[in-house]
Amino acid sequence: MSHTLVVGGTRGLGRVVVRFAAEAGHQVSVIGRREPAEPDRKLSGVRHWIADVEDPRALAAALDAVRAERGPLSYVVFCQRYRGSGDPWAGEIHITLDLTKAVIESTQDRFATEGDKAIVVVSSVFGDFVGEGQALGYHVAKAGLNQMMRYYAVNLGRKGVRVNAVTPFTFLKEESRDFYMKNQALHDLYRKITPLGRMATAEDSARVIAFLCSPGAGFVNGQNIYVDGGLSLVWPETLARNLSAL
Numbered sequence: 001m002s003h004t005l006v007v008g009g010t011r012g013l014g015r016v017v018v019r020f021a022a023e024a025g026h027q028v029s030v031i032g033r034r035e036p037a038e039p040d041r042k043l044s045g046v047r048h049w050i051a052d053v054e055d056p057r058a059l060a061a062a063l064d065a066v067r068a069e070r071g072p073l074s075y076v077v078f079c080q081r082y083r084g085s086g087d088p089w090a091g092e093i094h095i096t097l098d099l100t101k102a103v104i105e106s107t108q109d110r111f112a113t114e115g116d117k118a119i120v121v122v123s124s125v126f127g128d129f130v131g132e133g134q135a136l137g138y139h140v141a142k143a144g145l146n147q148m149m150r151y152y153a154v155n156l157g158r159k160g161v162r163v164n165a166v167t168p169f170t171f172l173k174e175e176s177r178d179f180y181m182k183n184q185a186l187h188d189l190y191r192k193i194t195p196l197g198r199m200a201t202a203e204d205s206a207r208v209i210a211f212l213c214s215p216g217a218g219f220v221n222g223q224n225i226y227v228d229g230g231l232s233l234v235w236p237e238t239l240a241r242n243l244s245a246l
Helices: 012-023 056-070 088-107 136-157 177-182 184-193 202-212 236-244
Strands: 003-007 027-032 046-050 075-078 118-122 162-168 224-227
Touching: 003 012, 003 088, 012 027, 012 075, 012 202, 027 056, 046 056, 056 088, 075 088, 088 136, 118 136, 118 202, 136 162, 162 202, 177 184, 184 236, 202 224
Parallel strands: 003 027, 003 075, 027 046, 075 118, 118 162, 162 224
Antiparallel strands: none
16 A cells, blocks of 8 residues: 655645545555644544644654654655744745755655655745745745755655656635635636636646656656646736737
8 A cells, every 4th residue: 555645734735635645545644733624534544643844853753653653655745835924034945945855855765665656846836937925935945846856856766766846826725715716807817817718726736746646657757747727838928918908
């Protein structure tokens, strides 16, 4: 049985990733800062460890407990987000880069000796572009995360561990669905500018992550897969002309 570790799996995309892995028959270990929702506690094969992921000792203890109780890993998925109220630069760098590096370095020798093995990091379009709504630290951290993914793809590849990234566009999730559903103008805008003609959902990205965490992606390594319905292919001038009706 595959064993999937999800870091940050109690809300948003991470929560859907946990559900998909459980439904695929994986043994799923989740490390997060908060208690899981009641339905998540009932998912077959899922075990939660509550730990302050900003505390290196608490994180190390949780990783040791996962290994001791559930054995070697098959897959590791990083869905954590900085949600603190302190210095956003230091917080983003620590949660996105320091934490990811610490977990990878700690788990790279804890993978199963046989079978498919992979790591997936959830990145952002702000790792490649500059946009409103996110601070400098978020942009820089996500850009660094993309390069970290490539570094480990090369250096862990010889150990049989594939490393990839998934970059979602703005998507509907449980926490934001009501906002977009009640803001029809904004919802219509996303549908208009996206070539596939709809907003993304958390499930869209979770399905790509599930693929990357499967033997079906056995020769996919070092890739950053955009889950944006083709929006990143549209030239900004074309978007501007369409929206301004020129």
